[in-house]
Amino acid sequence: MKTNEYKSWKNLSKLHLDSCKIGIKDLFNLDTNRAENFSIEWNNILFDYSKNSINSEIFNELILLAKESNLSQNIGNMCKGEKLNFTEKRAVLHTALRNSNSREYKFENNDINSDIQSVLEKMKVLVNSLNSQQIKGFSGKVIKNVVNIGIGGSDLGPRMVCEALTFYHQPNIKLHFISNVDPTDIQLILKKINPEETLFLIASKTFTTQETMANAETAKKWILDFYKDNDAVRYHFLALSTNYTACEKFGISKENIFEFWDWVGGRFSLWSSIGLSIAIQIGWENFLNLLKGANDLDEHFFNTEFETNIPVVLALIGIWNTNFLNTKSLAVIPYIQLLNLFPMYLQQLEMESNGKTINILGEKIDYNTSGVLFGSAGTNSQHSFFQLIHQGSEIIPVDFIAEVNSNYQNGEMNELLFANFLAQSDALAFGKTKEGVISENPNIEKDLINHKVFEGNRPSNSFLISKLNPENLGKLIAIYEHKVFVQGVIWQINSFDQWGVELGKQLAKNILPDIQNKNNSSNSNNKLLNWYKKNKVKS
Ligand code: F6P
Numbered sequence: 001m002k003t004n005e006y007k008s009w010k011n012l013s014k015l016h017l018d019s020c021k022i023g024i025k026d027l028f029n030l031d032t033n034r035a036e037n038f039s040i041e042w043n044n045i046l047f048d049y050s051k052n053s054i055n056s057e058i059f060n061e062l063i064l065l066a067k068e069s070n071l072s073q074n075i076g077n078m079c080k081g082e083k084l085n086f087t088e089k090r091a092v093l094h095t096a097l098r099n100s101n102s103r104e105y106k107f108e109n110n111d112i113n114s115d116i117q118s119v120l121e122k123m124k125v126l127v128n129s130l131n132s133q134q135i136k137g138f139s140g141k142v143i144k145n146v147v148n149i150g151i152g153g154s155d156l157g158p159r160m161v162c163e164a165l166t167f168y169h170q171p172n173i174k175l176h177f178i179s180n181v182d183p184t185d186i187q188l189i190l191k192k193i194n195p196e197e198t199l200f201l202i203a204s205k206t207f208t209t210q211e212t213m214a215n216a217e218t219a220k221k222w223i224l225d226f227y228k229d230n231d232a233v234r235y236h237f238l239a240l241s242t243n244y245t246a247c248e249k250f251g252i253s254k255e256n257i258f259e260f261w262d263w264v265g266g267r268f269s270l271w272s273s274i275g276l277s278i279a280i281q282i283g284w285e286n287f288l289n290l291l292k293g294a295n296d297l298d299e300h301f302f303n304t305e306f307e308t309n310i311p312v313v314l315a316l317i318g319i320w321n322t323n324f325l326n327t328k329s330l331a332v333i334p335y336i337q338l339l340n341l342f343p344m345y346l347q348q349l350e351m352e353s354n355g356k357t358i359n360i361l362g363e364k365i366d367y368n369t370s371g372v373l374f375g376s377a378g379t380n381s382q383h384s385f386f387q388l389i390h391q392g393s394e395i396i397p398v399d400f401i402a403e404v405n406s407n408y409q410n411g412e413m414n415e416l417l418f419a420n421f422l423a424q425s426d427a428l429a430f431g432k433t434k435e436g437v438i439s440e441n442p443n444i445e446k447d448l449i450n451h452k453v454f455e456g457n458r459p460s461n462s463f464l465i466s467k468l469n470p471e472n473l474g475k476l477i478a479i480y481e482h483k484v485f486v487q488g489v490i491w492q493i494n495s496f497d498q499w500g501v502e503l504g505k506q507l508a509k510n511i512l513p514d515i516q517n518k519n520n521s522s523n524s525n526n527k528l529l530n531w532y533k534k535n536k537v538k539s
Helices: 007-019 024-030 056-068 071-079 094-098 113-131 156-164 183-190 210-227 230-236 244-250 273-282 284-303 310-324 342-354 386-391 411-430 434-440 446-452 470-491 499-516 526-535
Strands: 039-042 045-048 145-149 174-178 198-203 237-241 257-259 329-334 372-374 398-403 460-465
Touching (some): 007 310, 039 310, 045 310, 056 071, 056 310, 056 470, 071 470, 094 284, 113 257, 113 284, 145 210, 145 273, 198 273, 210 230, 210 499, 237 244, 237 273, 244 257, 273 284, 342 470, 411 460, 460 470
Parallel strands (some): 145 198, 198 237, 237 257, 329 372
Antiparallel strands (some): 045 460
């Protein structure tokens, strides 16, 4: 049965019609304990979802929707290593990567925990040796720069985590990230570093991704131009990949390949050897704490009833907003400067996973799935796109994130930041009426009044974490990973493939000869291509 034929879905449609008459302000007036009743406290995290347009009836029906969607069975199937990613015939076992042997994981009847532990052990040795300056390049100089070359899931997660955990950086290694096929990206980094002191991590699950391979070849040429000896490659390149053959063909020796597996999706891979850059940057113990945080969250997700299960409730609120309030986007605003890249990381996680319209039966679906996710750190975003969030024609739900104890203390500034975090969700939910505008300024010019009115009734969630440390960051990331999974189950889509990125890649390959030759085979692009060729300065 299709999701929108479930009894709970139909009931939710009816409840939506009734709920239109009641605003978030009224919900708070009706229930003086609302913030208590619509929030979950768990393990140094407070998740407050009280400022949403839901009441208990809607909430209960959303829980029934999760049950009617066989969520528990789907969670079980994920853990059993069933090939949930059926279009690519792959299991979805990233939770095994952080489980430190506490749960048994089998894939095709093999216990995968021991494989995971042996790669972790190999990573640990390298991380500790690099951080204690024991790894030397081809000419004997100590490695001081590590450059991660990867894109998408092989870049965004590690890049975001490394920035978020700046406070925990180890002193001896400077980390760099290169992702774009725009040569500016690599050239600007290479200018800053010395080949004798540099180690490249080629991070690519497939080891075929166009951008990553182009950057890796450029880096290899840079190393070989310097040393003029092929042997240098094995001192300056490591691979993080599932594709041994391609890594070896590139010149990376077997012992320099840090393996992971087919059952780790690219956007869920920061817990695998793809996270090597993170471990180098924050040190081994901190990396283990990141994994521990995510594993604690997994335990919470697997073992908590839906009503108090953070990822489940977060997902259900998203379903209510998307499918019943008809919202089309989600803003994620961390009031923590170091989480500035978190929304960008979530863009891939949510939009590549659930930006789909074909269901698991191969049919086109007739309800909305994931919308546009965007965001950046508060308070900066308050001075750019918040106007639209407060008074724009489209309702945009917001997830706010803040911490209680920053590693960077300046009493009044931390309080000012926190005051802004609290103020924004209040302003969105409760707005300001005409009467409010007039009572603030009884002499206001009549024509100005409407401009100063805030309709309110705009939904948001708030996450408060005790501190942005490795463990809590691990939990936060895992919350969103599972949220995406739950929504995919309810929407009956495969959250783990990404066919939508293929066509562009294929066309780029076809168009490349047109750019290099005189002929233009492309019709729609003729004008652009001719103008490019006419204006291209021959190098
Ligand atoms: O953009 C498509 C994609 O396959 C992502 O899912 C993936 O994270 C990224 O490309 C990089 O892939 P790889 O790690 O194989 O280079």
